[in-house]
Amino acid sequence: MSNTISKEKVMAALATVDDPELHKDLVSLGFIENLKISGNDISFSVMLTTPACPLKDTIRSDCENALRRDIPELGEIKLEFGARVRGDSKLLSKADIPFKNVIAVGAGKGGVGKSTVAVNLAVSLAASGASVGLLDADIYGPNVPSLMGVSEPPVQDGEKLVPVKKYGIEMISMGFLIPGDQALVWRGPMIHSTINQLVTEVAWGDLDYLVVDLPPGTGDAQMSLAQQLPLTGAVVVTTPQIVSVSDTRRGIDAFRKLDVPILGVVENMAGPIFGSGAGESVAKELDVPFLGRLPLDAAVSHSGETGKPLLLKSGDSEAAAALNEMTGKVAAAISVLQG
Ligand SMILES: Nc1ncnc2c1ncn2[C@@H]1O[C@H](COP(=O)(O)OP(=O)(O)O)[C@@H](O)[C@H]1O
Ligand SMILES: [Mg+2]
Structure with a gap:
């Protein structure tokens, strides 16, 4: 199959996912980084505002569901979490x-x-x-x-x-x-x-x-x-x-x-x-x-x-x-x- 997966498609799918606490989508929040596409496989990082985020599992499954729904031809999804703690x-x-x-x-x-x-x-x-x-x-x-x-x-x-x-x-x-x-x-x-x-x-x-x-x-x-x-x-x-x-x-x-x-x-x-x-x-x-x-x-x-x-x-x-x-x-x- 030809490479039909673009960064735009991936970002558009992830833009439908809200951070459950901040109530804004992950793309607007600037949380998606290091997006790489290799054939039908993708990898990216979600940079949270705290490494102690209690909702990592929810965010992961929300991302995977949105991506599979919007880009059915997607192969492997590799999602890593990172964090940059915001200061007071x-x-x-x-x-x-x-x-x-x-x-x-x-x-x-x-x-x-x-x-x-x-x-x-x-x-x-x-x-x-x-x-x-x-x-x-x-x-x-x-x-x-x-x-x-x-x-x-x-x-x-x-x-x-x-x-x-x-x-x-x-x-x-x-x-x-x-x-x-x-x-x-x-x-x-x-x-x-x-x-x-x-x-x-x-x-x-x-x-x-x-x-x-x-x-x-x-x-x-x-x-x-x-x-x-x-x-x-x-x-x-x-x-x-x-x-x-x-x-x-x-x-x-x-x-x-x-x-x-x-x-x-x-x-x-x-x-x-x-x-x-x-x-x-x-x-x-x-x-x-x-x-x-x-x-x-x-x-x-x-x-x-x-x-x-x-x-x-x-x-x-x-x-x-x-x-x-x-x-x-x-x-x-x-x-x-x-x-
Ligand atoms: N959930 C708990 N179960 C059993 N012992 C506890 C519990 N919480 C605190 N303790 C004990 O109670 C005592 C007082 O706790 P501490 O944290 O020193 O209180 P404080 O700083 O408020 O004075 C300590 O001996 C501590 O080990
Ligand atoms: Mg004490």
Whole structure:
């Protein structure tokens, strides 16, 4: 058979396929690259706005269906995914900030699994191929180093502190700056200058996503952070209990006052002991996305104790699936914000 397949035909077929989240077609979005035609076979790349896109399977089958429908003589279709993460314009305008997006993980109170969610979000984003940093800004209980199995403090290189690299993630913790077990009384200006140090005096690489584990609550520290580091969006962690839910309302309210978009609510420790459903209902009540339910699971706390995040340990558990799904939703929500 003669070569009847043209680039125009292929692009016309792909122009009928919409990105399910951005609601525009893949051709107008500029997502189709490297189109090659060899006889009746074609290959091309779909360049997404995040490597953690949760809808790759849908996009692949939509592309294949459109191509087969419009070009019946087509032979093999080779589709590869790539990604160019879009940056937050608030961050891109700041020359001294090398992050494309900053994701704050917050909670109305401590002990709800904020750090667990932050760490696994970072791991899941990194596993998808993104460049990721993790900033432990929890001045009251910085526990990211232990969750990540890091005991050595970062080293100084000239003026700057070099982030510790673990599991492919760049990490800096407030814990490194607080001497020993010394309890500190944090005052506003002190929080302000320390957070500033963690952002500007650290040799961060160029990162697609910086995940920030915020101090619990709705006070000075959150304010300082949002003022110095424009936050792309916030993930709010809650447990199914009533007290936690009322704290969550306050937490969401505080982010809204700072004009930080709420990426969604995660309900952690769901199951027979604490119940479930409260996270989803508070998300509905406040009209923010629900990112999913992370079950209470001994494997989660055990992985925390051993310094190896759950997603790197038991990737096939219900908790791991929930964490990956949550990550996909967060990444997609950010892509939509940047759209
Ligand atoms: N889904 C879960 N199942 C079991 N244990 C959990 C879960 N989420 C968190 N934990 C445990 O609860 C404790 C508090 O979690 P952490 O992430 O440190 O909370 P926070 O940062 O909000 O204070 C830790 O010991 C952690 O391992
Ligand atoms: Mg914590």
